[in-house]
Amino acid sequence: MTDQEILAGLAEIIDEIAGVPADEVTPEKNFVEDLDIDSLSMVEIAVAAQDKFGVEIPDEQLKDLKTVQDVVNFVSKNS
Amino acid sequence: MIGSRVLAFGGYQPDKVITNDDLAAIVDTNDEWIRSRVGIVSRRVAGPDETITDMAEAAGAKAIAASGLSPASIDLVIVATCSTDVPIPNVAASVAHRLGIGAPGAYDLNAACAGFCYGLAAASDSVRAGSARHALVIGAERMTNWLDWNDRSTCIIFADGAGAAVVGPTADGEPAGIGPVVWGSAGDQADKITIPPGTQFLRQDGQAVFRWATTAMHSVAVEACTRAGVSPADLSAFIPHQANLRIIEGIARKLGVPRERVADDIVHSGNTSSASIPLALSRMAEQGRLQPGTPALLLGFGAGLSYAAQVITVP
Numbered sequence: 001m002t003d004q005e006i007l008a009g010l011a012e013i014i015d016e017i018a019g020v021p022a023d024e025v026t027p028e029k030n031f032v033e034d035l036d037i038d039s040l041s042m043v044e045i046a047v048a049a050q051d052k053f054g055v056e057i058p059d060e061q062l063k064d065l066k067t068v069q070d071v072v073n074f075v076s077k078n079s
Numbered sequence: 080m081i082g083s084r085v086l087a088f089g090g091y092q093p094d095k096v097i098t099n100d101d102l103a104a105i106v107d108t109n110d111e112w113i114r115s116r117v118g119i120v121s122r123r124v125a126g127p128d129e130t131i132t133d134m135a136e137a138a139g140a141k142a143i144a145a146s147g148l149s150p151a152s153i154d155l156v157i158v159a160t161c162s163t164d165v166p167i168p169n170v171a172a173s174v175a176h177r178l179g180i181g182a183p184g185a186y187d188l189n190a191a192c193a194g195f196c197y198g199l200a201a202a203s204d205s206v207r208a209g210s211a212r213h214a215l216v217i218g219a220e221r222m223t224n225w226l227d228w229n230d231r232s233t234c235i236i237f238a239d240g241a242g243a244a245v246v247g248p249t250a251d252g253e254p255a256g257i258g259p260v261v262w263g264s265a266g267d268q269a270d271k272i273t274i275p276p277g278t279q280f281l282r283q284d285g286q287a288v289f290r291w292a293t294t295a296m297h298s299v300a301v302e303a304c305t306r307a308g309v310s311p312a313d314l315s316a317f318i319p320h321q322a323n324l325r326i327i328e329g330i331a332r333k334l335g336v337p338r339e340r341v342a343d344d345i346v347h348s349g350n351t352s353s354a355s356i357p358l359a360l361s362r363m364a365e366q367g368r369l370q371p372g373t374p375a376l377l378l379g380f381g382a383g384l385s386y387a388a389q390v391i392t393v394p
Binding site for chain 2: 016038039040043044046047050059
Protein backbone atom coordinates (compact mmCIF):
# COMPACT_ATOMS: atom_id res chain seq x y z
CA MET A 1 0.00 0.00 0.00
CA THR A 2 1.42 3.41 -0.94
CA ASP A 3 1.39 6.36 1.46
CA GLN A 4 -1.12 7.99 -0.89
CA GLU A 5 -3.47 5.03 -0.55
CA ILE A 6 -3.12 5.02 3.24
CA LEU A 7 -3.85 8.76 3.33
CA ALA A 8 -6.97 8.30 1.19
CA GLY A 9 -8.20 5.44 3.39
CA LEU A 10 -7.49 7.43 6.54
CA ALA A 11 -9.35 10.46 5.17
CA GLU A 12 -12.39 8.26 4.55
CA ILE A 13 -12.27 6.97 8.13
CA ILE A 14 -11.92 10.48 9.59
CA ASP A 15 -14.82 11.72 7.48
CA GLU A 16 -17.04 8.89 8.73
CA ILE A 17 -16.07 9.12 12.41
CA ALA A 18 -15.44 12.82 12.98
CA GLY A 19 -17.30 14.40 10.05
CA VAL A 20 -14.18 16.12 8.73
CA PRO A 21 -14.39 16.43 4.90
CA ALA A 22 -11.78 14.18 3.26
CA ASP A 23 -10.10 17.04 1.37
CA GLU A 24 -9.22 18.72 4.67
CA VAL A 25 -7.28 15.65 5.81
CA THR A 26 -3.81 16.57 4.59
CA PRO A 27 -0.51 15.18 5.95
CA GLU A 28 0.58 18.19 8.01
CA LYS A 29 -2.71 18.52 9.93
CA ASN A 30 -2.63 18.05 13.69
CA PHE A 31 -5.60 15.99 14.88
CA VAL A 32 -6.39 17.99 18.00
CA GLU A 33 -5.42 21.50 16.92
CA ASP A 34 -6.40 21.51 13.23
CA LEU A 35 -9.12 18.90 12.91
CA ASP A 36 -10.74 19.23 16.37
CA ILE A 37 -10.54 15.48 16.97
CA ASP A 38 -10.47 14.40 20.63
CA SER A 39 -8.86 11.38 22.29
CA LEU A 40 -11.96 9.18 22.08
CA SER A 41 -12.34 9.88 18.35
CA MET A 42 -8.67 8.97 17.98
CA VAL A 43 -9.43 5.58 19.55
CA GLU A 44 -12.33 5.10 17.12
CA ILE A 45 -10.07 6.08 14.22
CA ALA A 46 -7.43 3.61 15.44
CA VAL A 47 -10.03 0.84 15.63
CA ALA A 48 -11.32 1.64 12.14
CA ALA A 49 -7.75 1.82 10.82
CA GLN A 50 -7.12 -1.66 12.21
CA ASP A 51 -10.17 -2.97 10.31
CA LYS A 52 -9.14 -1.22 7.11
CA PHE A 53 -5.35 -1.63 7.07
CA GLY A 54 -4.86 -4.64 9.35
CA VAL A 55 -2.49 -2.65 11.57
CA GLU A 56 -3.11 -2.43 15.29
CA ILE A 57 -2.38 0.95 16.87
CA PRO A 58 -2.17 0.36 20.67
CA ASP A 59 -3.15 3.17 23.09
CA GLU A 60 0.51 3.65 24.11
CA GLN A 61 1.50 4.42 20.51
CA LEU A 62 -1.69 6.29 19.69
CA LYS A 63 -0.91 9.13 22.08
CA ASP A 64 2.29 9.90 20.14
CA LEU A 65 0.59 10.13 16.76
CA LYS A 66 -0.15 13.84 16.55
CA THR A 67 -0.52 14.48 12.84
CA VAL A 68 -2.08 12.77 9.84
CA GLN A 69 1.43 12.04 8.53
CA ASP A 70 2.33 10.33 11.86
CA VAL A 71 -0.52 7.85 11.36
CA VAL A 72 0.34 7.30 7.69
CA ASN A 73 3.96 6.58 8.70
CA PHE A 74 2.90 4.21 11.49
CA VAL A 75 0.58 2.23 9.22
CA SER A 76 3.14 2.17 6.42
CA LYS A 77 5.91 0.94 8.74
CA ASN A 78 3.78 -1.76 10.40
CA SER A 79 1.82 -3.14 7.46
CA MET B 80 -40.54 -27.32 24.91
CA ILE B 81 -42.08 -24.19 26.43
CA GLY B 82 -40.90 -20.87 25.00
CA SER B 83 -40.27 -17.73 27.02
CA ARG B 84 -41.10 -14.10 26.42
CA VAL B 85 -40.95 -10.71 28.10
CA LEU B 86 -44.41 -9.74 29.36
CA ALA B 87 -43.76 -6.20 30.64
CA PHE B 88 -41.19 -3.65 31.81
CA GLY B 89 -40.97 -1.11 34.58
CA GLY B 90 -38.45 1.51 35.62
CA TYR B 91 -37.75 3.67 38.64
CA GLN B 92 -35.48 6.68 39.00
CA PRO B 93 -34.82 8.70 42.13
CA ASP B 94 -36.07 12.31 42.19
CA LYS B 95 -32.77 14.08 42.73
CA VAL B 96 -31.23 15.45 39.53
CA ILE B 97 -27.54 16.35 39.26
CA THR B 98 -26.63 18.53 36.28
CA ASN B 99 -23.22 18.96 34.70
CA ASP B 100 -23.06 22.45 36.18
CA ASP B 101 -23.66 20.96 39.64
CA LEU B 102 -20.62 18.73 39.08
CA ALA B 103 -18.52 21.60 37.73
CA ALA B 104 -19.03 23.28 41.09
CA ILE B 105 -17.35 20.42 42.99
CA VAL B 106 -14.78 18.99 40.56
CA ASP B 107 -12.67 20.36 37.71
CA THR B 108 -14.96 19.73 34.72
CA ASN B 109 -17.56 21.57 32.64
CA ASP B 110 -20.83 21.02 30.81
CA GLU B 111 -19.34 21.15 27.30
CA TRP B 112 -16.61 18.61 28.12
CA ILE B 113 -19.05 16.14 29.69
CA ARG B 114 -21.58 16.44 26.85
CA SER B 115 -18.96 15.95 24.16
CA ARG B 116 -17.08 13.06 25.84
CA VAL B 117 -19.88 10.99 27.36
CA GLY B 118 -23.12 12.59 26.12
CA ILE B 119 -24.64 13.08 29.57
CA VAL B 120 -26.61 16.25 30.36
CA SER B 121 -27.97 15.24 33.77
CA ARG B 122 -28.24 12.15 35.96
CA ARG B 123 -30.37 10.94 38.88
CA VAL B 124 -29.01 9.98 42.26
CA ALA B 125 -30.66 8.24 45.18
CA GLY B 126 -31.69 10.15 48.28
CA PRO B 127 -29.64 9.65 51.46
CA ASP B 128 -31.94 6.95 52.81
CA GLU B 129 -32.94 5.43 49.48
CA THR B 130 -31.55 1.90 49.10
CA ILE B 131 -31.06 -0.49 46.20
CA THR B 132 -33.87 -2.58 47.68
CA ASP B 133 -36.20 0.46 47.65
CA MET B 134 -35.44 1.21 44.01
CA ALA B 135 -35.66 -2.44 42.97
CA GLU B 136 -39.03 -2.72 44.69
CA ALA B 137 -40.39 0.35 42.90
CA ALA B 138 -39.27 -0.87 39.46
CA GLY B 139 -40.47 -4.41 40.14
CA ALA B 140 -43.90 -3.19 41.26
CA LYS B 141 -44.32 -1.26 38.01
CA ALA B 142 -43.30 -4.23 35.87
CA ILE B 143 -45.66 -6.58 37.70
CA ALA B 144 -48.54 -4.09 37.41
CA ALA B 145 -47.88 -3.70 33.68
CA SER B 146 -47.80 -7.49 33.21
CA GLY B 147 -51.28 -7.91 34.65
CA LEU B 148 -50.06 -10.81 36.78
CA SER B 149 -50.63 -11.12 40.50
CA PRO B 150 -47.41 -11.14 42.55
CA ALA B 151 -48.35 -14.60 43.79
CA SER B 152 -47.93 -16.09 40.33
CA ILE B 153 -44.22 -15.15 40.23
CA ASP B 154 -41.90 -17.88 41.46
CA LEU B 155 -38.42 -16.59 40.64
CA VAL B 156 -36.81 -13.23 41.41
CA ILE B 157 -33.36 -12.32 40.07
CA VAL B 158 -31.71 -9.02 40.97
CA ALA B 159 -28.68 -7.98 38.94
CA THR B 160 -26.56 -5.57 40.93
CA CYS B 161 -22.90 -4.76 41.53
CA SER B 162 -23.19 -1.84 43.92
CA THR B 163 -24.69 -3.11 47.19
CA ASP B 164 -22.94 -1.78 50.27
CA VAL B 165 -23.04 -5.19 51.95
CA PRO B 166 -23.20 -8.63 50.29
CA ILE B 167 -25.52 -10.23 52.89
CA PRO B 168 -28.48 -10.44 52.83
CA ASN B 169 -29.14 -10.47 49.11
CA VAL B 170 -31.52 -7.92 47.60
CA ALA B 171 -33.78 -10.37 45.75
CA ALA B 172 -35.39 -12.08 48.74
CA SER B 173 -36.22 -8.78 50.49
CA VAL B 174 -37.66 -7.28 47.31
CA ALA B 175 -39.77 -10.38 46.70
CA HIS B 176 -41.12 -10.22 50.25
CA ARG B 177 -41.96 -6.52 49.97
CA LEU B 178 -43.76 -7.09 46.66
CA GLY B 179 -45.91 -9.86 48.13
CA ILE B 180 -44.27 -12.58 46.07
CA GLY B 181 -44.52 -15.66 48.29
CA ALA B 182 -41.27 -17.58 48.87
CA PRO B 183 -39.88 -17.53 45.32
CA GLY B 184 -36.44 -18.63 44.27
CA ALA B 185 -34.48 -15.43 44.85
CA TYR B 186 -30.89 -14.54 44.11
CA ASP B 187 -28.64 -11.64 43.18
CA LEU B 188 -26.17 -11.87 40.33
CA ASN B 189 -23.17 -9.72 39.51
CA ALA B 190 -22.22 -9.28 35.89
CA ALA B 191 -21.88 -5.52 36.39
CA CYS B 192 -23.30 -3.51 33.48
CA ALA B 193 -24.13 -6.73 31.60
CA GLY B 194 -26.13 -7.96 34.61
CA PHE B 195 -29.63 -7.36 33.29
CA CYS B 196 -28.97 -9.35 30.11
CA TYR B 197 -27.46 -12.18 32.20
CA GLY B 198 -30.52 -12.13 34.47
CA LEU B 199 -32.89 -12.12 31.53
CA ALA B 200 -31.07 -15.12 30.03
CA ALA B 201 -31.19 -17.00 33.34
CA ALA B 202 -34.90 -16.22 33.76
CA SER B 203 -35.66 -17.23 30.19
CA ASP B 204 -33.83 -20.53 30.55
CA SER B 205 -35.58 -21.21 33.88
CA VAL B 206 -39.00 -20.70 32.33
CA ARG B 207 -38.11 -22.84 29.30
CA ALA B 208 -36.71 -25.63 31.48
CA GLY B 209 -39.74 -25.58 33.77
CA SER B 210 -37.77 -24.41 36.85
CA ALA B 211 -40.00 -21.34 37.03
CA ARG B 212 -43.33 -20.27 35.57
CA HIS B 213 -43.00 -16.49 35.84
CA ALA B 214 -39.80 -14.63 36.71
CA LEU B 215 -39.13 -11.06 37.78
CA VAL B 216 -35.73 -9.77 36.62
CA ILE B 217 -34.49 -6.50 38.10
CA GLY B 218 -31.37 -4.45 37.46
CA ALA B 219 -30.86 -2.12 40.43
CA GLU B 220 -27.86 0.04 41.26
CA ARG B 221 -26.75 2.71 43.65
CA MET B 222 -23.47 3.47 41.90
CA THR B 223 -23.08 6.56 44.08
CA ASN B 224 -22.25 4.15 46.94
CA TRP B 225 -18.88 3.71 45.28
CA LEU B 226 -18.20 7.07 43.64
CA ASP B 227 -15.26 9.34 44.39
CA TRP B 228 -16.68 12.83 43.89
CA ASN B 229 -13.13 14.09 43.40
CA ASP B 230 -12.51 11.77 40.43
CA ARG B 231 -13.77 13.61 37.38
CA SER B 232 -13.33 10.56 35.14
CA THR B 233 -15.98 8.56 37.02
CA CYS B 234 -18.24 10.88 39.04
CA ILE B 235 -19.58 12.52 35.88
CA ILE B 236 -20.71 9.16 34.46
CA PHE B 237 -22.40 6.95 37.04
CA ALA B 238 -25.85 7.25 38.56
CA ASP B 239 -28.60 5.39 40.41
CA GLY B 240 -31.85 3.68 39.42
CA ALA B 241 -33.63 0.40 38.75
CA GLY B 242 -35.43 -1.31 35.90
CA ALA B 243 -37.34 -4.56 35.72
CA ALA B 244 -38.95 -7.06 33.40
CA VAL B 245 -41.45 -9.88 33.92
CA VAL B 246 -40.70 -13.06 31.99
CA GLY B 247 -43.23 -15.79 31.37
CA PRO B 248 -44.07 -18.67 29.03
CA THR B 249 -45.21 -18.21 25.45
CA ALA B 250 -48.74 -19.24 24.49
CA ASP B 251 -49.19 -22.48 22.51
CA GLY B 252 -47.76 -22.09 19.02
CA GLU B 253 -46.40 -18.62 19.71
CA PRO B 254 -42.78 -18.11 18.59
CA ALA B 255 -40.09 -17.63 21.23
CA GLY B 256 -39.96 -14.06 22.54
CA ILE B 257 -36.43 -14.15 23.97
CA GLY B 258 -33.67 -15.20 21.60
CA PRO B 259 -30.56 -17.20 22.51
CA VAL B 260 -28.14 -15.20 24.63
CA VAL B 261 -24.66 -14.53 23.31
CA TRP B 262 -22.53 -13.99 26.37
CA GLY B 263 -18.91 -14.03 27.35
CA SER B 264 -16.13 -12.38 29.25
CA ALA B 265 -12.61 -11.02 28.95
CA GLY B 266 -11.04 -11.68 32.34
CA ASP B 267 -7.63 -10.73 30.99
CA GLN B 268 -8.91 -7.14 31.17
CA ALA B 269 -10.41 -7.44 34.66
CA ASP B 270 -8.20 -4.60 35.86
CA LYS B 271 -9.85 -2.06 33.54
CA ILE B 272 -12.83 -1.45 35.87
CA THR B 273 -12.29 -2.14 39.57
CA ILE B 274 -12.92 -1.11 43.13
CA PRO B 275 -9.35 -1.56 44.35
CA PRO B 276 -9.23 -3.79 47.47
CA GLY B 277 -9.42 -1.83 50.68
CA THR B 278 -10.89 1.25 48.98
CA GLN B 279 -14.43 2.49 48.51
CA PHE B 280 -14.06 3.96 45.06
CA LEU B 281 -14.75 2.69 41.57
CA ARG B 282 -11.91 3.27 39.12
CA GLN B 283 -11.87 2.70 35.40
CA ASP B 284 -9.44 2.98 32.52
CA GLY B 285 -11.92 4.83 30.34
CA GLN B 286 -9.93 4.78 27.12
CA ALA B 287 -9.24 1.03 27.31
CA VAL B 288 -12.90 0.28 28.03
CA PHE B 289 -13.95 2.58 25.20
CA ARG B 290 -11.64 0.74 22.80
CA TRP B 291 -12.86 -2.67 23.94
CA ALA B 292 -16.54 -1.73 23.67
CA THR B 293 -16.23 -0.10 20.24
CA THR B 294 -14.12 -3.02 18.94
CA ALA B 295 -15.51 -6.20 20.46
CA MET B 296 -19.23 -5.52 20.93
CA HIS B 297 -20.10 -5.26 17.26
CA SER B 298 -19.60 -8.97 16.59
CA VAL B 299 -21.48 -9.88 19.79
CA ALA B 300 -24.45 -7.82 18.60
CA VAL B 301 -24.32 -9.37 15.13
CA GLU B 302 -24.15 -12.90 16.55
CA ALA B 303 -27.15 -12.29 18.83
CA CYS B 304 -29.13 -11.19 15.77
CA THR B 305 -27.96 -14.18 13.74
CA ARG B 306 -28.88 -16.63 16.49
CA ALA B 307 -32.34 -15.07 16.73
CA GLY B 308 -32.79 -15.25 12.94
CA VAL B 309 -33.08 -11.46 12.64
CA SER B 310 -31.11 -9.09 10.40
CA PRO B 311 -29.79 -5.96 12.18
CA ALA B 312 -31.70 -3.97 9.55
CA ASP B 313 -34.96 -5.48 10.83
CA LEU B 314 -34.46 -4.40 14.45
CA SER B 315 -37.16 -1.98 15.56
CA ALA B 316 -35.01 -0.93 18.50
CA PHE B 317 -31.44 -1.30 19.75
CA ILE B 318 -30.92 -0.93 23.48
CA PRO B 319 -27.22 -1.11 24.36
CA HIS B 320 -26.00 -0.55 27.90
CA GLN B 321 -26.05 3.20 28.47
CA ALA B 322 -22.33 3.53 29.16
CA ASN B 323 -21.34 6.49 27.05
CA LEU B 324 -23.22 8.06 24.13
CA ARG B 325 -20.09 7.88 21.97
CA ILE B 326 -19.85 4.10 22.50
CA ILE B 327 -23.58 3.72 21.80
CA GLU B 328 -23.33 5.72 18.57
CA GLY B 329 -20.16 3.88 17.50
CA ILE B 330 -21.73 0.43 17.90
CA ALA B 331 -25.01 1.53 16.29
CA ARG B 332 -23.19 3.05 13.31
CA LYS B 333 -21.26 -0.16 12.65
CA LEU B 334 -24.42 -2.19 13.05
CA GLY B 335 -26.31 0.08 10.63
CA VAL B 336 -29.20 0.79 13.00
CA PRO B 337 -30.65 4.28 12.42
CA ARG B 338 -30.31 6.67 15.31
CA GLU B 339 -34.03 7.04 16.03
CA ARG B 340 -34.18 3.33 16.85
CA VAL B 341 -31.28 3.48 19.30
CA ALA B 342 -31.77 4.04 23.04
CA ASP B 343 -30.21 7.29 24.28
CA ASP B 344 -31.51 7.33 27.83
CA ILE B 345 -27.99 8.05 29.12
CA VAL B 346 -28.47 11.73 28.23
CA HIS B 347 -30.72 12.33 31.25
CA SER B 348 -30.09 9.20 33.32
CA GLY B 349 -26.31 8.73 33.29
CA ASN B 350 -24.76 5.28 33.46
CA THR B 351 -26.82 3.17 35.87
CA SER B 352 -24.92 -0.08 35.20
CA SER B 353 -27.27 -3.09 35.26
CA ALA B 354 -30.34 -0.82 35.48
CA SER B 355 -29.60 1.06 32.28
CA ILE B 356 -31.11 -1.36 29.75
CA PRO B 357 -34.50 -1.92 31.44
CA LEU B 358 -34.65 1.81 32.29
CA ALA B 359 -34.00 2.70 28.66
CA LEU B 360 -36.61 0.17 27.52
CA SER B 361 -39.17 1.67 29.87
CA ARG B 362 -38.34 5.16 28.63
CA MET B 363 -38.64 4.16 24.96
CA ALA B 364 -41.97 2.47 25.66
CA GLU B 365 -43.28 5.64 27.37
CA GLN B 366 -42.14 7.70 24.39
CA GLY B 367 -43.96 5.38 21.97
CA ARG B 368 -40.67 4.32 20.40
CA LEU B 369 -41.29 0.56 20.81
CA GLN B 370 -43.65 -1.39 18.56
CA PRO B 371 -45.16 -4.49 20.20
CA GLY B 372 -44.39 -7.73 18.37
CA THR B 373 -41.18 -6.45 16.77
CA PRO B 374 -37.56 -7.50 17.49
CA ALA B 375 -35.35 -5.39 19.76
CA LEU B 376 -31.69 -6.07 20.51
CA LEU B 377 -30.34 -5.75 24.06
CA LEU B 378 -26.56 -5.55 24.59
CA GLY B 379 -24.93 -5.31 28.02
CA PHE B 380 -21.19 -4.89 28.63
CA GLY B 381 -18.95 -3.73 31.43
CA ALA B 382 -16.77 -4.70 34.37
CA GLY B 383 -15.38 -8.22 34.40
CA LEU B 384 -15.05 -7.53 31.61
CA SER B 385 -18.30 -9.28 30.77
CA TYR B 386 -20.97 -8.97 28.12
CA ALA B 387 -24.29 -10.47 27.00
CA ALA B 388 -26.75 -9.81 24.20
CA GLN B 389 -30.11 -11.16 23.11
CA VAL B 390 -32.97 -10.24 20.79
CA ILE B 391 -36.37 -9.97 22.44
CA THR B 392 -39.84 -9.52 21.03
CA VAL B 393 -41.24 -6.22 22.32
CA PRO B 394 -44.25 -6.95 24.57
